Amino acid sequence: MIGLLFAAVLMTSTPQRTYCNPINLDYGYCPIPNFVEQGKHRATADPAIVTFRGDYYLFSTNQWGYWWSEDMLHWHFVSRKFLKPWHQVYDELCAPAPFVMGDALYVIGSTYAKDFPIWMSRNPKVDDWTEAIKEFPVGAWDPAFLLDDDGRLYLYHGSSNVYPIYGTEIDPKTLKPIGEHKELIKLHDDLHGWERFGEHNDNTFLKPFIEGAWTTKHNGKYYLQYGAPGTEFSGYGDGVYVSDKPLGPFHYQDHNPLSYKPGGFARGAGHGATYQDKFGNWWHTSTIGICVKNNFERRIGNLAGGVRQRRRDALRHRVRRLPHDATGRSGEGGRVRGLDAP
Template sequence: MYLNPLKGLLLVSLLNIGEIHAASDSVHFDWFEYEGKDVAFSDPVPEGSFQNPILAGFYPDPSMCRVEDDFYMVTSTFAFWPGVPIFHSQDLVNWEQIGHVLDRPSQLDNIGDKVSESIFAPTIRHHDGVFYMITTAVQGINNFYVTATGPAGPWSDPILLPWVDGIDPSFFFDDDGRVYITHNGLPPQRESLYEGHRAVWLWEIDMESGEPIGEGKIIVNGGVDLSEEPVWIEAPHIFKRGDWYYLTCAEGGTSQNHSQVIFRAKSLGDEWIAWEENPILTQRDLSPDRPNPIDAAGHADFVQLENGDWWASFLAVRPYEGGFYGTGRETFLLPVEWTEDDWPIILPAGQEVPWTLPKPDLAPSEVSMPTTGNFSIREEFDGDELGMEWITLRTPVHDWSSLEEKAGFLSIDPLAVELSELDNPSWLCRRIQHATYSASSSLLAPAPGVEAGVALLIREDHYFFVGIQYVNDEYVVFLEKADGGEGQIVVQVPLPELKEGEALVFKIEADRSEISFKVQTEGSGELDLAENEDATILTTQKAWGFVGTMIGPYARLEATE
């Protein structure tokens, strides 16, 4: 059974993470529903066009490669597990997830990491029949890569790169067989001239030994123009077109000042020349008050089609009024145009990232689940495995979820782990992919000593947990809220008629900055638990970080004195 891959997991280690106890009575969830209702997605997509973003919700830092008629893409996952989803497409528009690159504790053990730590921007490349994924495990093993002969895996255990500092490593396989790594790293003399001063490094690597050939060197100091104090040069990718080597990087930080810039050289040993018309992609010069804005565009990767066309994937965000967004950084797609003197442009200055545009000249791909637009899903928990969109927070150390224990139900053995802890809570989650949405889930009233329901979280101290517990000989439903601190019960309502094992449904309605919670039982009908709560606590502006809001079934043991 595939439980992402939570099923069949053995106890890995309890050292340094505290003692964890599983409850003897599982919590049983019957189904889960989600429906997106964003206004920006309400118009039909014209025939022959596609919808941006191509991966809605928390899918940042996209990287892609082509292998004949197939395209593969990976994105960041930070502290969520399994790490680094991998997608397949044949048209660059419709993407089907085929696995996770980091799906074993031997590849990724991130207990103790904060939500926005752990796995940063990955890069995927293919060379001579082998796939390579290279990334950084911040607060962990740092820079490493893994390999596979098939994109769905299995992928190797990490091959460490201790001589690579910084983040965002990327491979480049040259035509002459030599292999290089670029990455964001420390500036000259390891001293920053100003906040955000970084550099792009280039190393040649011996793939047989895994060791560098000679010393690494800085090929970009600061950014396009050091005199203007550019910040956070990162996500460097080298590619070749004709007689030119191109280096494309993100610059300006991953928020509103984000951009994509381009350099080129005739050989890897030459000076890299920045294009005088940089950046080649940004939205920072546009009015934030424009309708349905797409902002923070950058962190691009390029791919060439069989017919010679070029396309770029990149991250951007979709804020609503006030600049808030809880969907995180998402994956977008645009064609690349080339100037007469061979410079690439993803989007001319002053233009908005389009919501819809003509598809690439490729045969359409079929997918089993939509990844953009307004859609609805219902998970019945009645199959042999969960979909790959279901993940958890940090590497599990217990086999705490099952689809076999009770047929037609997701069974969770609650752990004594709070959402605020830097551990693995017994919480199965999926991405929120819209600013306006509804979600609901049915579960059976749990045994005394257990709290269970639905949790929405963007950071350890920014979450909602709508749940039920048994208190003073009766069931009580409650809403727990964390807004920058410890979780607090903000409302609770008794359900005296509810008995253990009877069904109840939690319903959540979110409309941008407001979110409401309801509960429904057969005996009590539908009750308004909390109306128009502040949904902005689940946004990047309130809870700084690199992820988006996640939602799903959660159960925990009640705290004991």
């Protein structure tokens, strides 16, 4: 009995440093009526994590707010509605795109309209946001931004089984587009089996979708990531192209997919975002499918990564069910995929 009490005291006094995917959050309930016909359920997807002033900020679909954390273990929710009364949509927000520029955190959600504001905050630990621009003039679904080392800002977006991922430069002062609106990448499911639609990648009844763009710059290379072939499938993953320039031309990486988890109760690792923690370790947050009450019943995963020096630099993400060490010191093995520059 004394031994059990001692063990319990020891366990409660040991700081938490690990977690399992999907990460433990108070997920919001799905707001879309035809998605809850088999029962109400919690759901989110399309996560992005950015670091701001030494803390981590997590945004994802349909949460009526966002989370922040000091350590990627304990997440604090900030309730916030970003939509205006005239935005007659269920999503609050859908596939939000956060980015840091200067001394502020910015965010916008997905929209095909041109009346969505970009919001900014210098104190995002509380609901303290102002409009950086009242109407962002680019209708962008699944948007993502990259602030380059030279101060130039780029937008990447697209979610379709017809159209590609697009990119354009954005003026960092006016937040309006400048230059050419370019087609960047599209799926080649005739060559890449993992991009084919369906639970068995057999392209049944629909063409595959490309979505969830996210661009990471590392060692002078631009890594354009994308999700495919469909969020409801076990094989939902992220792929990556690489370029010497922020708007291409981009080249497919032959070790794709970048993140991939087709097995287990919580499956999938698509539509994510790559980021560095405050210690310089690489991570990739992604969408995980549960799909019990609806095909779009999803959660968030956070996958450990690392940069390994070989003949080529490689940014790799561990995709596993085992506990992840949020300090990045576990040294655990596991299946690895990653960004790989030629």
